Amino acid sequence: VGTRSWWGWGDEEAHLGAEERDGLAALLAERFPGHALSEVRPVDPVAVAPPPALEVPDGLDVATSVDAADRARHARGNAFVDVVRAVEGSLGRWPEAVLRPADADEVERVLDWAAGAGVAVVPYGGGSSVVGGVTPDPDGPPVVSLDLERLAGVLEVDEVSRHARVAAGTYGPAVNEGLAPHGLTFRHFPQSWEFSTLGGWVVTRAGGHFATGPTHVDDLVAAVSAVTPSGRWESRRLPGSGAGPSPDRLLLGSEGTLGIVTDAWVRVQERPRFRGTATVSFPDLPTGLRGLRALAQSGLEPANARLLDPTEAALNGAGDGTAAVLALGFESADHALGPWLDRALELCRDHAGSVTAGPRLTEGDRTGTAEGGAAAWRASFLRAPYLRDALVLLGMVVETFETAITWDRVDGFVADVVAATTAAATEALGSCAVSVRVTHAYPDGCAPYVTVIAPGRPGERVAQWEAVKAAASEAILAGGGTITHHHAVGRTHVPWYERQVPAPFRAALGAAKAVLDPAGVCNPGVLGLGAAGGAP
């Protein structure tokens, strides 16, 4: 177990070492000549911590911490601006304390106390939000952070139905460790997997790494238990139901504003045994998108089908920067995948794709090597946030944002969003690198994911980032996309979220908030829901 970084991603021990950092600096010097690469060092949180403005009563009898680094870590998520502010020691509003309830009864006691004391409660899973979802409202009442890490573990397993009840504060690796003795696994791997929790996934409608099929956690949830200020919420564990609007779907995406999810029954799977993989090269991104669409509409349902534009492909060592690259993978616990992979590659070739690696069919239990390629990809995938932090320390502005759009509009939409982002970043920062990958593909559309890297000006990076983020978000809204496919709304996306959803739905959600949380205790301001259920 590592030492959780108070200012950046994950464990301190896993941060980039000197050699990696120097290599990165050399790359940046080449790409952004003239940019000063002197590394920023994080401040000492003890030196900048404001004294707690609130005393949590002993009578509450819930584990409470007022340690400066603990409070600092819980003052922010893991957005670019969170890390910049943490490193620079300008964290804004701090939580007055970090509370760690041991069970749902303790969660209930905290909510009751908070309602009476005029305190806001910000639920905290792994703190991986990149949209301000765990950031205290700068203008609201005093805040306590409710860290759910003690609500942890796989609580029940139903091997027959392939269901597991998992406590909300269980981190990704612990979910699968709890399932492994049953031969089961939860096939839900968001990029934050190591440092995010089951409860966080549920309330943010997290997207997994699967490229097709049920990748949003929405489809993997069979029942949810929550504590709301107005009472306990427990839905039935069902494979399907048509009994009124789905209760679970109101909590999915509620981002802690309606209550605190304490555990959920989720759909798990047998560990995959058969795999089929290949890499396919396309002349350019639009051509690759046509191939990806053919795959997504084929009914073959590859587990992995990530398409990188030429720039991303080169950065990931998957090409020389002249072609778009598709990483394709199938997996099954039940059957060998030759016919699936064969047909998928036939579709790729029909759309001007060239197979550059594979096809490779493996059977995990026998060869022990099936995990090889997948494991390398996974390690690189999970390492990306550490790389982002190193870029922050080297003075860069870094933003990753994602959306979803139907296939009919994808080419023009991606071009427009990239153009608007590039123009805004160039204006604000002088130069930038913008690249695109497509992380998820559906029969009716896909989820483009954009990375922006630009050399920032010391002390101005937050404002520079804001200009880029606003331009990108405007372009997404104007083009018909969603402000978020899987990063959630938090505080950052509220202005665009409010324009995206139907006005009567906003009113209905506000009314639901007002009746479930009449004192406005639960994460006020997130989703644009304030104390009275309306705008904060």
Place this chain on the structure above:
Amino acid sequence: VGTRSWWGWGDEEAHLGAEERDGLAALLAERFPGHALSEVRPVDPVAVAPPPALEVPDGLDVATSVDAADRARHARGNAFVDVVRAVEGSLGRWPEAVLRPADADEVERVLDWAAGAGVAVVPYGGGSSVVGGVTPDPDGPPVVSLDLERLAGVLEVDEVSRHARVAAGTYGPAVNEGLAPHGLTFRHFPQSWEFSTLGGWVVTRAGGHFATGPTHVDDLVAAVSAVTPSGRWESRRLPGSGAGPSPDRLLLGSEGTLGIVTDAWVRVQERPRFRGTATVSFPDLPTGLRGLRALAQSGLEPANARLLDPTEAALNGAGDGTAAVLALGFESADHALGPWLDRALELCRDHAGSVTAGPRLTEGDRTGTAEGGAAAWRASFLRAPYLRDALVLLGMVVETFETAITWDRVDGFVADVVAATTAAATEALGSCAVSVRVTHAYPDGCAPYVTVIAPGRPGERVAQWEAVKAAASEAILAGGGTITHHHAVGRTHVPWYERQVPAPFRAALGAAKAVLDPAGVCNPGVLGLGAAGGAP
């Protein structure tokens, strides 16, 4: 185009002829000796129609009918009790008029007028509800039926994204007629398909005939437009989104209580070309359920996998009544299905299944015969409601109900529900026939569907039905199932629905109702939502 029956299912021309009816009577005489089979004849609605208690103002300028048979047809859905009451001329509350708006503006005018005039509006698609979803509240204010049949047609088609915008009042066949010129089809076939509408499917979370995968219409909806008393509701057409709780999922299952759905973007498909089918026999239902579970957990995703218990199998001409029978089918527009069907049959054999017909692989475009078996099955499937009506006329009590349950509990659950239903029907009616099929299978559970047929006593059939329905519903709730997998809640299921869902969710839904429909105009009483959003 036929003549819509005012008292029973579908078109009068398609009702059972004398020969079919006599054959049915002979079967019943054998199964229920001593039961009087004198056929009931429906009353003349003109003779029993109460005069309209309300005058719809001309100034509303919306097509209005006060014709007796039209009002009578709109006074009920197609539940057993609806048909009994219609035939016996005891329809209860009649709508005072049937309004047929031509567009969303007219819908809005009707809601505005109704709010001011103290009138309840019951939206009416095809009237196929079997749970009182379109039945006026017997104790509430005057009611108008809002028949959406003029909001009809496929309005837009996006062939690239495979999306179609379909008006709410479009009947099943017209949906696919509108898509056919594009080579597309909406693969959603509830049993009511011929006489139910897109809008009705959306608001009731209808289940299609597909046995696995996205069979609920929930998963096939990309965006919804609605008129609420508090304003227009229009969601973005997106392949996926993580922006807050899904707006569409609040309308899905709302059963007309939150507003009137006017159209929806739905996910359509290329017409399937390849098919693979087989029939598999299992020693008994529990063994068949284990085979079905293996299929549902395999990732093979058959399009059809309906399991009939020995009684149902015999009734459907699919066996001699000594074995459970599984109808298995795959379909694809993209690829031949040999490997899929081979592996599926291997799994069936591993679970004591014997292949009794097929495997048969066909390619539709070439042979022209692929539709053969499917067409026969579909005709029989769509004909069942007519058969039910003939049983009603012959004095029987007939109920079909359905639920869903996880695999770990299915054997005991089905046994308990069947036992409770049989005991109640035997006590209330003297004798009965109870049979089970499994209509949908998921990786984590399945949807059992139960049919009860018993000889009723003239004039007492409604009370007899109520006793059976209550006992079955109690057993479902006690066993952990859902009160409905795809028949919706309406008025009939309210007592069990209210116990099934989390209390805070009920409060949230009531608050949403109150803010969207403050005058309580929209289908009051359905889902247990009254004028003030709470209990009616």
